Amino acid sequence: MEQTEFSASDSLRTWGLLVVLLLVGGLAVALGLPRSLALWVIFGVATAQAYVIGRYYMRLRSEDVLIYTLALLPVALVIILAFVLIPDVAMLR
Amino acid sequence: MANSAVEIGIAHAPHEVSASFEIGKLGMWVFLAGETMVFGGLMGVFILVAISRGGWGPDGAHVNWLLGAINTLVLFTSSLTAALAQGAARVQDSPRAKRYLGATALLGVLFLVIKAFEYAGDFRDGFTPLAALFWSFYYVMTGLHVLHLLAGIVVIFGLTLMVTPRTPAGWLERKLKYVCLYWYFVETVWVFLFALVYLAPSAG
Numbered sequence: 001m002e003q004t005e006f007s008a009s010d011s012l013r014t015w016g017l018l019v020v021l022l023l024v025g026g027l028a029v030a031l032g033l034p035r036s037l038a039l040w041v042i043f044g045v046a047t048a049q050a051y052v053i054g055r056y057y058m059r060l061r062s063e064d065v066l067i068y069t070l071a072l073l074p075v076a077l078v079i080i081l082a083f084v085l086i087p088d089v090a091m092l093r
Numbered sequence: 094m095a096n097s098a099v100e101i102g103i104a105h106a107p108h109e110v111s112a113s114f115e116i117g118k119l120g121m122w123v124f125l126a127g128e129t130m131v132f133g134g135l136m137g138v139f140i141l142v143a144i145s146r147g148g149w150g151p152d153g154a155h156v157n158w159l160l161g162a163i164n165t166l167v168l169f170t171s172s173l174t175a176a177l178a179q180g181a182a183r184v185q186d187s188p189r190a191k192r193y194l195g196a197t198a199l200l201g202v203l204f205l206v207i208k209a210f211e212y213a214g215d216f217r218d219g220f221t222p223l224a225a226l227f228w229s230f231y232y233v234m235t236g237l238h239v240l241h242l243l244a245g246i247v248v249i250f251g252l253t254l255m256v257t258p259r260t261p262a263g264w265l266e267r268k269l270k271y272v273c274l275y276w277y278f279v280e281t282v283w284v285f286l287f288a289l290v291y292l293a294p295s296a297g
Contacts, residue, residue: 011176018169025292026162035297042296046288050281057172057277070122071129078133085141092145 014056021045021052121271125278132237132282136289139230143293152227153294155220160211161291164204168280171200175249175273182269185262190269194253197276201246208239231290238286241279248272 028041054060060071143149178193215221215228222232252268 008177008180011173011180014176015169015173019166022162022165022169025288026158029158029292029295033296038296039293042288042292046284049284053172053277053281053284057176057280058274066119067122070119070126074126074129074133077130078137081134082137082141085138089141089145092142 010056014052017052018049021049115267117267117271118274121274125274128241128278128282132234132285135230135234135237136285139234139289142226142230146226149227149294152225153290155215155218156231156291156294157211157214158291158295160207161287164207165283165287167200167204167207168283171197171204172277172280174200175269175276179266179269179273182262182266187256187258187260187262187265190265191253191256194249194256194269198246198249198253201242201249204242205239205246208235227294234286234290238279238282241282245272245276245279249276 022045025042025045028038028045033041054071060068174193174196178190178197181187181190181193220228222229249272252272256265
């Protein structure tokens with residue numbers, strides 16, 4: 001299932017969106033927001049940027065379920081890995 | 094099997110269109126899944142160690158997040174030129190695709206040059222890989238990313254050299270699909286590295 005045409009203006013719009021998100025993340029640090037709020041903004045922006053790249057540049061919006069599985073399975077495994085390591089964090093504290 | 098692309102799939106009957114996948118694309122996604130585990134594992138451990146220590150404290154405050162932001166902009170622009178190269182290949186404009194590909198590789202080199210200046214400054218200020226745990230993570234994660242970027246640059250430069258006005262459009266479009274997929278993945282990794290290693294330790 002190949003995706004529909006992705007024109008030069010679509011590419012430029014995607015780039016513009018990524019740059020705006022980059023500015024938002026940078027401002028969260030430059031404006032000296034409270035640390036917890038800044039962290040939410042920073043990681044929210046990073047997730048949004050990854051979504052934009054995946055959806056529009058990597059064409060995930062038009063991929064099959066197999067590709068989605070391949071893309072998301074390692075992310076799920078990494079999250080599981082982080083969870084099983086939480087006892088070690090508690091031990092280190 | 095159009096355009097010599099090898100496809101696999103389950104054909105139910107001769108008249109049915111089977112769900113088929115290009116082997117090259119499937120292989121690239123399997124490779125990227127492995128790479129996700131490598132970078133994801135490193136980032137996961139980095140976050141857990143940061144939590145266990147209550148943040149990175151002054152160790153993480155010395156990263157130059159402005160240089161990191163400039164590099165992020167460079168990578169975003171390189172992905173734009175990569176997408177434009179794909180668009181040019183789709184309309185069978187090989188010379189324009191070649192120019193955009195060359196620009197992508199050059200922007201990748203610019204990223205490496207900025208990173209080299211950044212590493213040199215860090216070393217000059219005494220922030221070596223053995224200076225603190227944060228800096229060990231910093232060099233391992235960003236160094237691994239640099240190696241991936243370097244591999245991408247070599248492949249993109251190679252592909253740029255191979256493109257001639259007589260290059261078959263289907264061949265170029267397919268190669269670009271795989272190469273750009275890798276390049277976008279390296280960009281995605283950097284987005285999270287920038288948030289984790291540059292912005293988060295500088296926040297608050």
